[in-house]
Amino acid sequence: MLKVYGDERSGNCYKVKLLLNLLQQDYQWQAVDVLKGETRSAEFLAKNPNGKIPLLELEDGSFLWESNAILNYLADGTAWIPHEPRxxxxxxxxxxxxxxxxxxxxxxxxxxxxxQGLPDERRDEYAQCLLGGDKAFRVMEQQLQRTPFLVGEQYTLADIALYAYSHVAEQAGFTLHAYPAVRAWLARVASQPGHLAMAC
Structure with missing residues (x-):
């Protein structure tokens, strides 16, 4: 059986859980607490030398890391990856x-x-993150004004990847009032059969 190492508070880990639920794929979940430094243990680094989650352990004991690489592996041959090359x-x-x-x-x-509770030493970085995030939402808004999903009419891995942190953007301090197409898309993704809510 597939085994996923992850933290349920992580959007990158949530992507994998969401896709596995959509695929109705059985798997084992191994909780890894990033805030406690568990990804830096020697045991974990032996599995992923980059020390990050999510991490997918395959049936043969090999490992895949990087969330979008894992998504592409799991969805190979399914409707979540368009067949047409473009x-x-x-x-x-x-x-x-x-x-x-x-x-x-x-x-x-x-x-x-x-x-982290917005510590003083990271406030300038936080402000820059808000600017960069708003730019990303503007790009998404332009596409989603034209098509219901990011790749036209089809719900794909692109939507799963970008939904993960977009739907909890308010937790980051973003307001999406200026992006009605993004908000409609968030609701559209959440209404898909097999959708799974994030733990937090």
Whole structure:
């Protein structure tokens, strides 16, 4: 059986849980507490030398890490990865956008505000995260004004990847009032059969 190492408070780990639920795939969940430094233990680093979660252990005992790589492995051959090459590449485009232009700002702002209590020494960084996150939401808003999902009519891994931290953006201090298409998309994703809510 597949085994997922993760922290339920993490949006990156939530992506994997959401997809597994959509796929109705059985798996074991191994809780890993990032705030207690459990990803830096020698035991964990032997599994993922980068010391991050989520981490997927396959049936043969090998490991996959990086959330979007795990998503692509799990969804291979399913409807969550478009068959048509152009659409599939657009899905990847949004996944790269999520990791480079969205998650570094939205997830970091959430961590600083929700888990660290917005300490004085990180307030300037937090302010920059809010600016970067708003830019990402503006980009998403433009696309979602044109199409119901990020890759046209189809619910794909692009939506799963970007939903994870977008739907808890208010915990990071973002307001999405200026992004009605993003808000409608969040509701659309949450209404999909098999949807799973985040733990917090």
């Amino acid at each position: 659409l599939r590449t657009q899905m990847l485009q949004w996944q790269f956008f999520e990791q480079y232009s969205h998650e570094p700002y939205v997830a970091t702002a959430r961590f600083i505000r929700l888990f």
